[in-house]
Structures are given as structure tokens and as C-alpha cells.
Amino acid sequence: MDLVLPDFGLLFWTALVFSILLILLAKFAWKPILGAVNEREQKITEALELAEKTKTEMKAMQSQNEALIQEARAERDAIVRDAKETATKMVEEAKNGAKLEAEKVMSNARDMINSEKAAAISELKNQVASFSLEIAEKIIRGEMSSDEKQKALAEKMAADVNLN
Amino acid sequence: MYGSIAAIGAGLAVLGAGLGIGRIGGSAMDAIARQPEASGKIQTAMIIAAALIEGVALFGVVVGLLGGNPA
Amino acid sequence: MAWNNVIKTFILSLVALTINSSLWANESAEGAHNEEKPFNVNEMIMHHIKDAHEWHLWGPEHGGTSIYLPILLMDGGLKVFSASHFYHGTPGYATLEKNDEQVSYMIGEGPAAGYAMYHEKIYKLENGELHFHGEHPSGAKPLDLSITKNVVFMFIVALVFLLIMFSTAKHFKKNGAVAPKGIAKFTEPLILFVRDDIAKANIGEKKYKKYVPYLLTIFFFILISNLLGLIPILGANLSGNIAVTLFLAVCTLIVTVLSGNKHYWAHIFATPGVPKALLPIMIPIELVGILTKPFALMVRLFANMTAGHIIILALVSIIFINKSASWGALSVPMALFISVLELLVAFLQAYLFAMLSALFIGAAVDEGHHEEHAHEAH
Numbered sequence: 001m002d003l004v005l006p007d008f009g010l011l012f013w014t015a016l017v018f019s020i021l022l023i024l025l026a027k028f029a030w031k032p033i034l035g036a037v038n039e040r041e042q043k044i045t046e047a048l049e050l051a052e053k054t055k056t057e058m059k060a061m062q063s064q065n066e067a068l069i070q071e072a073r074a075e076r077d078a079i080v081r082d083a084k085e086t087a088t089k090m091v092e093e094a095k096n097g098a099k100l101e102a103e104k105v106m107s108n109a110r111d112m113i114n115s116e117k118a119a120a121i122s123e124l125k126n127q128v129a130s131f132s133l134e135i136a137e138k139i140i141r142g143e144m145s146s147d148e149k150q151k152a153l154a155e156k157m158a159a160d161v162n163l164n
Numbered sequence: 165m166y167g168s169i170a171a172i173g174a175g176l177a178v179l180g181a182g183l184g185i186g187r188i189g190g191s192a193m194d195a196i197a198r199q200p201e202a203s204g205k206i207q208t209a210m211i212i213a214a215a216l217i218e219g220v221a222l223f224g225v226v227v228g229l230l231g232g233n234p235a
Numbered sequence: 236m237a238w239n240n241v242i243k244t245f246i247l248s249l250v251a252l253t254i255n256s257s258l259w260a261n262e263s264a265e266g267a268h269n270e271e272k273p274f275n276v277n278e279m280i281m282h283h284i285k286d287a288h289e290w291h292l293w294g295p296e297h298g299g300t301s302i303y304l305p306i307l308l309m310d311g312g313l314k315v316f317s318a319s320h321f322y323h324g325t326p327g328y329a330t331l332e333k334n335d336e337q338v339s340y341m342i343g344e345g346p347a348a349g350y351a352m353y354h355e356k357i358y359k360l361e362n363g364e365l366h367f368h369g370e371h372p373s374g375a376k377p378l379d380l381s382i383t384k385n386v387v388f389m390f391i392v393a394l395v396f397l398l399i400m401f402s403t404a405k406h407f408k409k410n411g412a413v414a415p416k417g418i419a420k421f422t423e424p425l426i427l428f429v430r431d432d433i434a435k436a437n438i439g440e441k442k443y444k445k446y447v448p449y450l451l452t453i454f455f456f457i458l459i460s461n462l463l464g465l466i467p468i469l470g471a472n473l474s475g476n477i478a479v480t481l482f483l484a485v486c487t488l489i490v491t492v493l494s495g496n497k498h499y500w501a502h503i504f505a506t507p508g509v510p511k512a513l514l515p516i517m518i519p520i521e522l523v524g525i526l527t528k529p530f531a532l533m534v535r536l537f538a539n540m541t542a543g544h545i546i547i548l549a550l551v552s553i554i555f556i557n558k559s560a561s562w563g564a565l566s567v568p569m570a571l572f573i574s575v576l577e578l579l580v581a582f583l584q585a586y587l588f589a590m591l592s593a594l595f596i597g598a599a600v601d602e603g604h605h606e607e608h609a610h611e612a613h
Contacts (some may be wrong), residue, residue, distance in 0.1 A: 002225075004226065004230065
């Protein structure tokens with residue numbers, strides 16, 4: 001029966017030991033341990049929150065970056081297009097200018113040629129005229145060297161006049 | 165003579181507890197099979213119920229022990 | 236690897252037991268000369284699971300190697316002396332009236348004069364002997380505050396407990412809030428288990444903080460007592476002693492009653508949903524219910540641990556009942572199996588005690604959800 005009858009002495013010592021344990025542990029073990037564990041859990045929660053925040057921020061930044069890149073790309077395209085257009089325009093202008101110049105040069109040349117030609121022709125004409133005069137003089141001189149010849153000429157001219 | 169009657173008592177207590185804990189275990193298995201995601205909660209409840217039955221059975225064992233040791 | 240270890244342990248324990256039993260055989264051979272009583276399993280087991288004034292290490296129960304512990308008696312002033320004055324005192328004999336059984340007790344000598352010890356209990360002598368009334372001596376008992384085997388073991392448990400927890404606390408103090416290392420790696424999951432799965436789960440998010448130190452202390456006290464108590468020779472059946480479990484259960488009762496709020500008391504004195512006419516019956520039932528819960532806690536721990544010790548001892552006793560080491564092949568594996576089971580039970584009982592304590596406290600501080608449910612039900 002004394003198996004189930006509590007012994008007072010042991011009860012007393014249990015009460016003493018357990019109370020001392022409870023007080024000592026609550027003060028010097030549970031408080032620092034639970035405090036440290038709580039602090040660590042808080043730290044972890046904060047770190048996780050921070051990570052989540054950073055992640056969203058990163059995402060926002062990424063989309064922002066994307067937009068920036070898009071914009072830059074568009075700008076670049078525009079610039080390239082502009083440059084291309086300008087280049088074509090310049091080439092075109094240059095081409096046109098060259099053509100005009102060439103035409104101008106050519107027309108000038110033509111004019112010069114023409115004037116030179118005209119000059120040459122007139123000079124040729126003059127020379128031909130003088131040559132002809134000289135020839136004519138010589139011929140006339142030859143024709144007029146004898147009377148007979150003067151007479152024949154006169155007759156011939158008279159014949160020509162008659163014919164007219 | 166004390167001892168043998170006490171042994172019968174302890175045996176009966178064990179029989180009852182065995183039946184009870186067996187039923188709890190079986191039902192818990194059923195429940196876990198039906199809802200595997202709730203197995204943690206079911207296990208806790210199972211252990212509590214089994215411990216309560218075991219407590220009652222150990223009452224029987226203690227009484228059997230006292231019968232065996234009438235000191 | 237684990238299986239190898241199991242086999243190794245098995246063989247080692249078999250060898251150890253064989254050696255032991257051969258020693259035992261020698262002694263019983265000697266005992267045959269001295270006409271010693273045959274091996275009494277019941278007596279041996281009861282001796283092991285009960286408290287004692289000596290720490291019996293090895294050898295026969297009487298005359299083996301023991302450490303005698305100090306005895307403190309409050310009987311007209313404090314008297315302190317060694318228990319050897321009883322164990323080495325003169326035996327006295329008496330005959331029980333009931334069944335004419337002869338019993339022996341030890342009459343103290345020297346500073347223990349005037350007292351006698353019968354079944355580890357100390358009585359005052361009347362005219363130099365003990366008078367038995369029924370099965371117990373009728374003499375007066377002095378107030379016995381002796382440092383018994385269980386008290387010494389409790390000191391060891393407390394020391395181990397303090398060492399473990401203080402070194403854990405030191406780790407956190409030194410390193411701040413970091414991941415645990417060393418002993419803290421072992422204790423922290425258990426502490427968190429008690430805090431989260433026992434306290435928070437059963438008491439509730441809002442109020443559990445106040446009770447965590449109590450639950451932690453009670454959990455680890457029972458756990459360490461249970462585990463150390465399983466060690467042969469070095470262990471005592473502390474958590475299987477009714478005085479210890481009684482005190483722990485009373486602690487839970489006091490904590491529960493002191494933290495009971497108005498909903499808790501309303502539940503007891505005016506149970507919602509119960510007709511007024513039934514209250515005179517319900518109130519006593521509920522009041523008894525307050526006491527039966529810790530009572531069940533007390534008996535559960537006591538009976539579980541005691542039963543575990545009894546089963547292991549009974550299985551080992553098979554060898555000595557049959558007086559043959561070859562029975563060890565049967566008894567040792569069985570005792571080993573039960574010992575391993577007892578490791579589980581050691582954890583389970585500590586968990587259950589703490590968890591049911593938390594459950595009772597949780598019911599006491601509950602903010603009247605039941606009434607709401609009762610209203611919904613109507």
C-alpha cells in the first residue's frame with residue numbers, strides 16, 4: 001500500500017528542488033534562451049520581409065529598366081532612321097548638285113565650243129573671203145592680162161547677163 | 165491467491181486498454197488515409213486519447229499491483 | 236550500422252548478464268549454506284521501485300555494496316545521522332496477528348537509538364520494540380525529511396538539468412541570436428517544441444507566454460528524471476514515485492485554478508446550456524472534475540514509469556528465477572525491447588504531462604468560445 005502513499009519527506013524535497021529549479025531556470029535559462037530565440041525569429045522574419053521587398057523593388061526596377069531599354073532602342077532606331085534619311089538626302093543633293101554642275105559645265109563648254117566654232121567659222125569665212133578675193137584678184141589679173149581675154153570676159157559676162 | 169486474482173485484474177485492464185487503443189489507432193489510420201494532410205493533428209489527438217485510456221488501464225494495473233502486494 | 240550496434244549491445248548485455256548470473260549463482264551457493272531465503276522476485280522489484288535510505292549498488296540485498304544516505308529526523312529538534320546505523324543495527328522480530336507471518340525490522344544504534352526501520356519507514360520504538368497493528372507498526376512516526384535515494388537522484392536530475400540549460404543559455408548569451416551550436420542544438424528544438432506545439436497550440440496565441448517557463452521546467456524535469464531513471468544502478472524510480480508526481484500534479488492544479496478566468500468559473504458554477512434544476516448536480520461534478528484531471532496526471536506518470544521499471548526488472552528476473560544464464564537469450568532481448576520502448580515512453584510521458592497541463596491551463600484561460608457555440612447551437 002505504501003507504493004501509492006506519498007512520502008512526506010520526498011514531497012518536501014520535491015517541492016523545494018522543483019521551486020528552486022523553476023526560479024533559477026526561469027530567470028537564468030528560459031528568459032535568455034527564449035529571448036534569443038524570439039529575437040532570432042524576429043530577425044529572420046525581418047530578413048524575409050526585406051528580401052520580399054527587395055524582390056518587388058527589383059521587379060519594379062527591372063520593368064523600369066525594360067522601359068528604359070525600350071525607349072533607348074526606339075530612340076536609337078529614330079536616330080538611325082534620321083541619319084539614314086539625312087544621308088540619302090545628302091547623297092541625293094550631292095548627286096543633283098553634281099548633275100547641275102556637270103550640266104552647267106557642259107553647257108558652258110558647249111557655249112564655248114559654239115562661240116569658238118562661230119569665231120573659227122567667221123575667221124574661216126574672212127580668210128576664205130580674203131583668199132577668194134586674192135584668188136579673184138589673181139584670176140582677174142590673169143583674165144585681164146590681155147585684151148582678148150578682157151574681151152572674152154566681157155562677152156561671157158554679157159552672155160550671162162543675157163541669159164538672165 | 166492474492167497474486168493470481170490481481171493478475172487476472174491486470175489482464176482484464178490490459179484487455180480493455182488494448183481494445184480501446186486498438187480502436188483509436190484504427191480510426192486514426194482511417195482518418196489519416198482519408199485526410200493525409202491532417203495527419204499531424206490526428207496523431208496528436210490519437211496520442212492524447214490513447215494516453216487517457218492508458219491512464220485508466222494503469223489505474224487497473226496499480227490496483228492489481230496493490231492486490232498482489234498487500235503490504 | 237544501427238543494426239550492428241543493436242547486435243553488439245545485445246551480445247554485450249548477454250555477456251554481462253552471464254557474468255552477473257554466475258556471480259549470483261556463487262552467492263546462492265553460499266546462501267545455501269546460510270539457509271538464505273529463495274530469490275523473491277516480488278520483493279526485489281518492490282525494493283527497486285520504492286524509495287530507500289541506502290543506494291544499493293551491487294551484491295545481495297542485505298550485505299551487498301551500498302551507499303548509506305543521511306537521515307534527517309524532526310523529532311524534538313533536527314537529528315542527522317547515517318542510515319548505516321539502521322542497516323547495521325540489530326534486527327528485531329515480530330509476528331503479524333493476521334497470518335502469523337514473521338517480519339523483521341532493524342533497531343537503530345548509536346545516534347539512531349530509539350528508532351527502528353521497517354520497510355524503509357522509520358518508527359519510534361515502544362519499550363525497545365515495534366508493536367504491529369494489522370500489517371503496519373502502530374508506533375508513532377517522527378517527521379522524516381531524510382535525503383533518500385530518490386532525493387539524491389532528484390539532486391542529480393536538477394544538477395544535470397541546470398547544467399544543460401545554463402550552458403544553452405550561455406551559448407545564446409555569448410553569441411546573441413544566432414543558429415544554435417553544441418548543446419543548444421540539442422535543447423533548442425525541444426524548447427521550441429514545448430513552446431510551439433505544447434504551449435502555443437493548447438493555451439492560445441495570446442496568453443501562452445506566461446506559462447512557457449512552467450511548462451518547460453515541468454517537461455524537462457520529467458524527461459530527465461525518466462531518462463536518467465532508466466540507467467541501471469545509477470537511476471532511481473523518481474518520476475515513478477507518487478510523492479513526486481503528486482507534487483507536479485498539484486503544481487498544475489494550482490496554476491490552472493489561479494489562472495482561471497470568469498468564463499472558466501462560469502463554466503463550472505453555471506454551465507451554459509444546462510437547466511437550472513440540474514445545477515446542484517452539475518456543480519459538484521464539475522468541482523470534482525477540477526481535481527480528477529490532475530489526479531489522472533499524477534497516476535498516469537506514476538503508473539507508467541513504475542510499470543516500465545517493473546516490466547524490465549521482471550524480464551531480467553526470469554534468469555534468476557530459473558537460475559540459468561541460458562534464459563538470458565530469452566529475457567535479455569525482451570528486456571532490451573522494453574528498455575527501448577521505455578525511452579519512447581520517457582518522452583511520451585513528459586510530453587503528455589506538459590501537454591495535458593497546457594490543455595487544462597488553456598481551458599482555464601479560454602475566452603468563452605464555448606458559450607458562443609452554445610448560442611449558435613440554439
